[in-house]
Amino acid sequence: MSGTEENIQSGAENNENQSGADLNKEIQSLKEQISELRKEAAKYRTSAKTTATEKQTVEEQLKALQQEFAKTKKENTLVKRQSLLDKAGCIKSDLVVNVIPDDCDDVQAWIDNYKKENEILFKKENHGGSYKPSSTQNLSATGLMNSYIRAAAGR
Numbered sequence: 001m002s003g004t005e006e007n008i009q010s011g012a013e014n015n016e017n018q019s020g021a022d023l024n025k026e027i028q029s030l031k032e033q034i035s036e037l038r039k040e041a042a043k044y045r046t047s048a049k050t051t052a053t054e055k056q057t058v059e060e061q062l063k064a065l066q067q068e069f070a071k072t073k074k075e076n077t078l079v080k081r082q083s084l085l086d087k088a089g090c091i092k093s094d095l096v097v098n099v100i101p102d103d104c105d106d107v108q109a110w111i112d113n114y115k116k117e118n119e120i121l122f123k124k125e126n127h128g129g130s131y132k133p134s135s136t137q138n139l140s141a142t143g144l145m146n147s148y149i150r151a152a153a154g155r
Contacts, residue, residue, distance in 0.1 A: 081107055088115060089123040096121060 081100055085093035088111050096114070104110050115122050139147065 084108060084111055088112075090115075091121055091123060 078097055082093045082097045084107055085096055090096055090111075099114075100107060100110060137143075
């Protein structure tokens with residue numbers, strides 16, 4: 001072998017050693033990148049779990065609010081219907097309001113029909129003024145009782 005060939009072979013061995021060192025550095029660099037990516041993935045998994053928990057909590061709160069809204073809406077409907085019954089002169093509007101069907105579209109017409117069928121539950125309409133003879137007196141409850149007792153006793 002000549003000197004030139006020996007230099008080429010020794011240079012090739014150096015290249016192999018250098019490329020082996022470079023390869024080890026590259027492997028180490030890739031391992032570090034993989035480690036960083038795993039840490040980042042762990043952060044994303046943690047945040048995804050937190051987000052899922054928060055989402056579930058928000059959904060539960062939404063369901064509770066929807067139930068409360070439905071309850072309030074039903075109470076509002078009952079109050080409106082009770083007001084209509086009071087205006088119609090119903091004596092026990094708090095009881096009659098529960099008889100009105102939930103799917104009733106024209107509540108006033110229903111009240112008018114109910115009033116015709118159950119006149120006893122509604123006050124008689126007074127179309128005139130209240131006439132009071134001048135000889136009558138405005139008495140308190142005790143005064144009325146005393147008058148009644150005197151009249152019963154014959155005094």
